[in-house]
Amino acid sequence: xxxxxxxxxxxxxxxxxxxxxxxxxxxxxxSPASGSxxxxxxxxxxxxxxxKKTPALAARAHDTVTTWGFTVVAVDAPGxxxxxxxxxxxxARADLRQAMAAGDAERxxxxxxxxxxxxxxxxxxxxxxxLDALQALPEIGTEAPIGYGxxxxxxxAIGIPLTAIEPRITAALFGGGFxxxxxxxxxxxxxxxxxxxxxxxDDENVDRQSALALFDxxxxxxxxLHANPxxxxxxxxxxVDNAFLARHLGHVGASPA
Amino acid sequence: xxxxxxxxxxxxxxxxxxxxxxxxxxxxxxSPASGSxxxxxxxxxxxxxxxKKTPALAARAHDTVTTWGFTVVAVDAPGxxxxxxxxxxxxARADLRQAMAAGDAERxxxxxxxxxxxxxxxxxxxxxxxLDALQALPEIGTEAPIGYGxxxxxxxAIGIPLTAIEPRITAALFGGGFxxxxxxxxxxxxxxxxxxxxxxxDDENVDRQSALALFDxxxxxxxxLHANPxxxxxxxxxxVDNAFLARHLGHVGASPA
Numbered sequence: 001x002x003x004x005x006x007x008x009x010x011x012x013x014x015x016x017x018x019x020x021x022x023x024x025x026x027x028x029x030x031s032p033a034s035g036s037x038x039x040x041x042x043x044x045x046x047x048x049x050x051x052k053k054t055p056a057l058a059a060r061a062h063d064t065v066t067t068w069g070f071t072v073v074a075v076d077a078p079g080x081x082x083x084x085x086x087x088x089x090x091x092a093r094a095d096l097r098q099a100m101a102a103g104d105a106e107r108x109x110x111x112x113x114x115x116x117x118x119x120x121x122x123x124x125x126x127x128x129x130x131l132d133a134l135q136a137l138p139e140i141g142t143e144a145p146i147g148y149g150x151x152x153x154x155x156x157a158i159g160i161p162l163t164a165i166e167p168r169i170t171a172a173l174f175g176g177g178f179x180x181x182x183x184x185x186x187x188x189x190x191x192x193x194x195x196x197x198x199x200x201x202d203d204e205n206v207d208r209q210s211a212l213a214l215f216d217x218x219x220x221x222x223x224x225l226h227a228n229p230x231x232x233x234x235x236x237x238x239x240v241d242n243a244f245l246a247r248h249l250g251h252v253g254a255s256p257a
Numbered sequence: 258x259x260x261x262x263x264x265x266x267x268x269x270x271x272x273x274x275x276x277x278x279x280x281x282x283x284x285x286x287x288s289p290a291s292g293s294x295x296x297x298x299x300x301x302x303x304x305x306x307x308x309k310k311t312p313a314l315a316a317r318a319h320d321t322v323t324t325w326g327f328t329v330v331a332v333d334a335p336g337x338x339x340x341x342x343x344x345x346x347x348x349a350r351a352d353l354r355q356a357m358a359a360g361d362a363e364r365x366x367x368x369x370x371x372x373x374x375x376x377x378x379x380x381x382x383x384x385x386x387x388l389d390a391l392q393a394l395p396e397i398g399t400e401a402p403i404g405y406g407x408x409x410x411x412x413x414a415i416g417i418p419l420t421a422i423e424p425r426i427t428a429a430l431f432g433g434g435f436x437x438x439x440x441x442x443x444x445x446x447x448x449x450x451x452x453x454x455x456x457x458x459d460d461e462n463v464d465r466q467s468a469l470a471l472f473d474x475x476x477x478x479x480x481x482l483h484a485n486p487x488x489x490x491x492x493x494x495x496x497v498d499n500a501f502l503a504r505h506l507g508h509v510g511a512s513p514a
Contacts, residue, residue, distance in 0.1 A: 196496065201473075201482070212469070215484075216458075224496045225458070227472075227482035239453065239481045239498030 004029075004133045015065045022133050025126050026082045027075035028052050030061045031139075036071045040145045040249035041134065043127065043162075043169070044074045045155025047232075048116070048178070051081030057151065064149065068246045071140065075130055077154060078122040088118065108205065113181040116157045123158045124165070131168060145170055145249040152177040152198060152232050157184065160214075164190040171248035172196075176211035177203055177232030188217035195220045196244040199227040200235045261390045272322045279390050282383050283339045284332035285309050286391075287318045293328045297402040297506035298391065300384065300419075300426070301331045302412025304489075305373070305435070308338030314408065321406065325503045328397065332387055334411060335379040345375065365462065370438040373414045380415045381422070388425060402427055402506040409434040409455060409489050414441065417471075421447040428505035429453075433468035434460055434489030445474035452477045453501040456484040457492045 002023040009018045011033055018029045032039070042064055046054050052074040061072040076082055079089030092115040099107040134140045146168045148159045152175030163172045164187040172191070175198035197215045201208070215225050226240050259280040266275045268290055275286045289296070299321055303311050309331035318329040333339055336346030349372040356364040391397050403425045405416045409432030420429045421444040429448070432455035454472045458465070472482045483497050 199482075221486065222495060223486060225456075225482065225484035226496075229478070229480060238479060239483075239501055241496030241498070244496055 001132055001136075002129060003136060013062065013066065015062050022075075022126075022130055024083070025075050025130065026052070027073060027130060029071065029073050029134075030058075030065050031071040032065050032069050034069075035139075036069065037139055038141055038143045040068070040070045040147065040245070041140060042070050042072045042147050042149040042245060042249075043131075043159075044072055044149045045151060045158050046074065046077065046080070047151065048112075048154040049080070050154075052076045053081075060149070060151070064245070067242075070245075070249070071144070072149065073130065073134060075126065077158065078119055078126070092118075105205065109179050112179045116154065116178065117181060117183060119154065120158045120161050124162045127158070127162050128166060131166070147245045147249045148172040148174075149245060150198070151175055152200070154178065160184050160191070161187045163193065164188070169193065171245055173198070173244060175232070176200055176208075176214075177206060179206060180210040180214045185214060185217045188214055189219055192219045192221070194222040194244075194248050196224050196226065196241065198237065198240065199225060200232040201227045201229045203231050206232075258389055258393075259386060260393060270319065270323065272319050279332075279383075279387055281340070282332050282387065283309070284330060284387060286328065286330050287315075287322050288328040288396075289322050289326050291326075292396075293326065294396055295398055295400045297325070297327045297404065297502070298397060299327050299329045299404050299406040299502060299506075300388075300416075301329055301406045302408060302416050303331065303334065303337070304408065305369075305411035306337070307411075309333045310338075317406070317408070321502075324499075327502075327506070328401070329406065330387065330391060332383065334415065335376055335383070349375075362462065366436050369436045373411065373435065374438060374440060376411065377415045377418050381419045384415070384419050385423060388423070404502045404506045405429040405431075406502060407432055407455070409457065411435065417441050417448070418444045420450065421445070426450065428502055430455070430501060432489070433457055433465075433471075434463060436463060437467035437471045442471060442474045445471055446476055449476045449478070451479040451501075451505050453481050453483065453498065455494065455497065456482060457489040458484045458486050460488050463489075 004020045004022055007019045014033045016031050016033050020027050044057055046052055046057050064070050064072050079085045095111050099111055135142050148163050148169050150173040156174040157178055159174055163169045171194045173196045177200055195218045199211055228235055228238055261277045261279055264276045271290045273288050273290050277284050301314055303309055303314050321327050321329050336342045352368050356368055392399050405420050405426050407430040413431040414435055416431055420426045428451045430453045434457055452475045456468055485492055485495055
């Protein structure tokens with residue numbers, strides 16, 4: 001088993017940010033400067049084509065640390081961020097660019113589904129290894145409750161199969177904004193932990209019905225669908241239950257903003 | 258124009274409850290015991306077969322008064338609560354009972370649609386007259402912001418056509434749980450104020466797609482869909498944005514609980 005190797009540390013506004021590598025996977029851990037012993041741990045996934053420190057993700061991570069006192073971890077998905085691209089990654093990206101240039105919606109969809117599923121297959125064991133390694137750190141340990149913290153698109157396409165097979169995850173925040181395929185629906189049927197699902201109501205290239213079918217498939221007794229108008233690239237979320245993860249993972253020291 | 262005639266007053270836990278009649282329409286006004294000058298006014302509708310003081314409605318009204326300092330008004334819908342039933346009401350109820358006994362889903366649906374539309378046609382001008390009369394009270398006046406506060410089923414079947422033609426309503430909370438017909442979709446298309454829409458995800462006798470089509474139809478730039486598992490009769494709402502009306506109507510004195 002690989003262990004976490006910290007490579008850099010910075011601190012701002014009460015949040016410590018530590019870069020790490022775990023084998024060949026680069027990651028980042030955000031935690032309260034005031035300490036985080038056994039605080040709940042939130043796994044955040046980034047969107048397709050983005051990376052572990054994408055501004056929106058980093059902002060949500062900071063918010064989660066300062067509001068709830070949680071620790072947040074993000075890693076670069078295979079072929080994303082600081083990671084090398086395999087021949088498969090390059091081919092999928094080239095195919096996708098070509099299909100987009102041709103405006104071929106069917107082909108965009110089939111490439112996205114195939115590549116998304118391939119990425120998830122590579123990413124799920126990496127997340128599990130990351131969890132193993134983080135739990136070996138004394139500050140996290142095996143007592144910290146663990147939640148999946150989104151986000152939409154690729155972060156959910158990876159998070160659903162991960163949550164379906166990973167009993168350490170006890171609450172999960174998912175979202176729409178990507179093409180849903182049958183394997184994802186089947187993984188959702190195996191998820192029983194509380195789920196919050198954020199749906200951009202007007203995603204241009206994504207079938208709304210398939211996202212609703214995905215929400216329908218979660219076997220969770222507690223699940224919440226929240227939809228606002230807009231595309232996932234420019235949506236303004238309003239009235240979302242921001243306390244969802246805190247309610248399920250338990251809430252540490254810091255008071256809500 | 259009829260004016261409000263108060264017939265009884267009680268008070269409990271900081272909430273004054275005043276029964277009134279307006280012509281032949283019986284209503285109830287809940288307001289803060291500490292005073293409510295020009296406080297926002299929330300109109301609450303009750304479900305089919307229920308009445309203005311149904312426990313769930315009264316509880317929501319109390320909560321709205323004590324948390325936000327608002328005034329809440331509810332009236333009995335035509336043929337409901339303390340109101341006499343017309344021959345049309347009796348016929349519709351008898352038809353509905355018969356269709357339910359026969360388990361004839363199509364007939365239940367067609368009666369519900371026809372009767373619901375007829376009730377809305379009678380109820381909308383009553384709500385407008387109620388607004389006129391309440392605005393003539395010095396404690397409310399024409400400065401109080403006005404919102405429609407739900408609820409699901411009949412309360413929404415009446416609230417949508419009301420909000421579509423009533424410019425005094427500047428924010429509205431609606432919900433699913435009833436059969437949506439085309440006239441409602443068309444009324445929804447004329448609504449541009451912020452809308453919060455609560456959808457019971459598993460209503461046995463209601464087509465989920467028609468409720469989603471209704472949410473889709475609102476022309477509002479700001480609209481939020483919130484769904485939880487369950488039937489509208491026994492749903493447990495989780496993670497709903499309870500500050501929705503307060504955010505849009507403005508918030509008086511009392512601090513949020």
